[in-house]
Each structure stands twice: as C-alpha cells, then as structure tokens.
Amino acid sequence: xxxxxxxxxxxxxxxxxxxxxxxxxxxxxxxxxxxxxxxxxxxxxxxxxxxxxxxxxxxxxxxxxxxxxxxxxxxxxxxxxxxxxxxx
Numbered sequence: 439x440x441x442x443x444x445x446x447x448x449x450x451x452x453x454x455x456x457x458x459x460x461x462x463x464x465x466x467x468x469x470x471x472x473x474x475x476x477x478x479x480x481x482x483x484x485x486x487x488x489x490x491x492x493x494x495x496x497x498x499x500x501x502x503x504x505x506x507x508x509x510x511x512x513x514x515x516x517x518x519x520x521x522x523x524x525x526x
Contacts, residue, residue, distance in 0.1 A: 463510075465517040470510035475502035478509065 463471040479487050479502050491501040516523060 461513075464513040465522060466520045470514050473506050473510065475499065475506045478502055478506045 460471040460473060463469065473481075479498075482505075487498055487502060490505075491498045494501065496504075513522075
C-alpha cells in the first residue's frame, strides 16, 4: 500500500485533485497542511476507501477521518530530507 500512496502522491491526478502546495508540505520540511476526509476519499477513490474500511472493519467515514489525520504525518515521516522513497 505504501507504494500506491507514493504513486498517487507523484501522479498528475493527485495534483489535479489536491493542491500541489498541500501535498508538497507533507514531503518538505515545515508544517504539514491538512487534508479533509472528503478530499481524501476523492483522491483515493470510493473503492479503495471501501476496501480499506472492510479490511479494518471500521465505518468508511471513520476510516476517511483517520486517514486524513494520519496520511500527512505518514508521508512526512516516509520522506526524509524532502524526498519520497523510490518504489519498485
């Protein structure tokens, strides 16, 4: 899943749906700008969100809230020195 997230963050569709400034703030040094649960659901797609919610046995809206809170932090931690890791 980390590879998919990294791919989505570097894909053109991510930048069309969520401002480049917001996602770059997660990768760069400094404050991470927030994302809403609704924005995250749009970016990931309803099927991905449904699958994750089913996998973890939690309601979709709760999953989206958790991801919206944790994704910026996870990307920030996964991108030391402001660079995303290379994925296979």
